[in-house]
Each structure stands twice: as C-alpha cells, then as structure tokens.
Amino acid sequence: MAPLLLQLAVLGAALAAVALILISFVAFITATEMPHLHRHEDEKFFLNARVQREALPSIRDSPTKQLSVVVPSYNEEKRLPVMMDEALGYLEERQKQDPTFTYEVIVVDDGSKDETSKVAFKYCQKYGSDKVRVITLVKNRGKGGAIRMGVFSSRGEKILMADADGATKFPDIEKLEKGLNDLQPWPDQMAIACGSRAHLEKQSIAQRSYFRTLLMYGFHFLVWFLCVKGIRDTQCGFKLLTREAASRTFSSLHIERWESKSSRVSRYYNTSRYTLYC
Numbered sequence: 001m002a003p004l005l006l007q008l009a010v011l012g013a014a015l016a017a018v019a020l021i022l023i024s025f026v027a028f029i030t031a032t033e034m035p036h037l038h039r040h041e042d043e044k045f046f047l048n049a050r051v052q053r054e055a056l057p058s059i060r061d062s063p064t065k066q067l068s069v070v071v072p073s074y075n076e077e078k079r080l081p082v083m084m085d086e087a088l089g090y091l092e093e094r095q096k097q098d099p100t101f102t103y104e105v106i107v108v109d110d111g112s113k114d115e116t117s118k119v120a121f122k123y124c125q126k127y128g129s130d131k132v133r134v135i136t137l138v139k140n141r142g143k144g145g146a147i148r149m150g151v152f153s154s155r156g157e158k159i160l161m162a163d164a165d166g167a168t169k170f171p172d173i174e175k176l177e178k179g180l181n182d183l184q185p186w187p188d189q190m191a192i193a194c195g196s197r198a199h200l201e202k203q204s205i206a207q208r209s210y211f212r213t214l215l216m217y218g219f220h221f222l223v224w225f226l227c228v229k230g231i232r233d234t235q236c237g238f239k240l241l242t243r244e245a246a247s248r249t250f251s252s253l254h255i256e257r258w259e260s261k262s263s264r265v266s267r268y269y270n271t272s273r274y275t276l277y278c
Contacts, residue, residue: 047124070147
C-alpha cells in the first residue's frame with residue numbers, strides 16, 4: 001500500500017509540475033509590459049435602484065466610503081444569495097452600531113451565462129445603489145480581470161476581496177482589519193492583509209478524494225518552491241487592501257485570466273478562523 005501511495009504522490013507532483021510549467025509558459029508569452037485596460041462602453045456604467053444608468057467612479061477619485069467589498073462572480077446565481085445575505089446582514093448591523101461606518105458591495109458579474117446579474121440586482125433594489133452595485137462585464141475576463149474592474153470602480157478607503165461562494169465567514173473581516181491596523185505605519189499608505197485557511201487543512205483533506213489531496217500537496221510544494229515560502233494558503237480569496245495598495249497592485253496586473261496574488265509580507269497572525277499574512 002505504501003509504495004502505491006508513494007507512486008501516486010510522485011505522479012501528482014509530476015502532473016502539478018507539468019501544469020505549472022504550461023501555465024507559466026502561456027503567461028510568459030501572453031503577458032505585456034503594461035497592458036491596456038480595455039473597457040467596453042457598457043462596462044463604464046451601472047444600473048441604480050431605479051434602473052437608470054450611472055457612470056462608475058474611479059480608483060483615482062478620493063474615497064467616499066470606509067469599505068468597498070468586491071465580489072467577483074461567474075455563474076453564481078445559486079451560491080451568491082447565501083454570501084450576500086451574510087455580508088449585508090453583518091454590514092448593516094455594523095452600521096447600526098456605528099452610524100459613521102459606510103460601505104459598498106460591488107458584485108462583478110464576469111460574463112456569466114446564468115442569472116447572476118439579476119440575482120445581485122435584487123440586493124441593489126433592496127438596499128439601494130449607494131450600498132450595492134452590480135457591474136456586468138460584456139465578456140468573461142477571468143477572476144483577476146473581474147476583481148480589477150471592481151477595484152477600479154470602488155469608492156472605499158479599504159477594499160476587501162471576497163469570493164461569491166462564501167468560503168470565509170464574513171464577520172472575520174474584523175481580524176483582517178486588526179491585522180492591517182497592526183502593520184501601521186504603512187509605507188506610502190500601502191498595506192495588504194491576506195486570510196489563510198491553512199490551519200483547517202486536516203478538515204479540508206477529509207472532504208477531498210485522495211487524488212485531489214495529492215494534487216493539492218503537489219501544487220502547494222511548487223508554489224512554495226518556485227514562488228513564495230512564507231504564505232501557506234495563497235489561494236484564499238479573502239484579502240483586505242488599502243486604497244493605495246489596491247491601486248498599485250491592480251495597475252500592475254499583466255494577466256487578466258489569473259488572479260493577482262501580490263502582497264507585502266512582514267508578519268503573520270494566528271486567529272481562530274484563519275491566519276493573517278500582512
């Protein structure tokens with residue numbers, strides 16, 4: 001049994017290595033020095049709660065909200081409501097306790113083929129377009145491109161990336177905020193706090209097949225060996241950025257098909273839900 005598992009582990013690592021090499025090759029030949037952010041005319045506007053078109057703001061404008069939540073979504077009509085109910089429930093309660101707290105949630109429909117935009121727009125009509133906005137991309141860009149479009153249209157002093165599947169409990173943002181604040185003073189007002197689910201690894205393994213677990217270990221090894229050695233969960237989509245850091249990071253995004261993982265790592269925090277790398 002042991003030799004078989006060893007062979008499977010080697011096979012998984014080899015497959016992951018081949019996949020990473022192919023991805024790196026494609027990324028290298030398709031990347032440009034400074035890509036032009038092509039924006040279709042329809043992507044410059046959003047529909048307000050009265051179903052009227054309004055121009056989207058720019059990351060270059062001065063912030064008018066304390067927090068922007070960017071939710072990239074592709075064919076998420078079924079899972080999005082669960083995430084939105086939890087997020088908006090938390091944000092509304094927080095605003096009741098602190099009337100000075102302001103926020104917005106930006107759902108970026110990445111060219112979905114289902115009713116993602118319609119589902120998200122119901123929340124715009126319920127809470128108002130000052131709090132919930134839906135950006136519908138004309139064609140699928142990829143997660144990195146969708147997040148960048150949302151970031152570039154945000155109004156917050158801090159910008160949170162959150163996945164539509166609700167993989168992370170939304171109230172855990174408070175741990176991200178604490179991690180971000182503990183990093184002060186921020187160099188050039190730039191700082192990033194990244195969530196991590198690495199301490200839940202044993203629990204997640206129990207929910208995967210052996211083959212997927214082997215592939216996961218192979219991928220993690222290659223990321224550690226070739227890319228970053230200080231972050232155990234680079235794929236966690238829960239990240240909090242200052243406005244300056246978001247602008248600098250996503251202005252340098254060369255490939256829209258892949259999510260940007262740039263971060264400034266100076267210390268990490270162990271929390272009950274995840275680890276923060278900031």
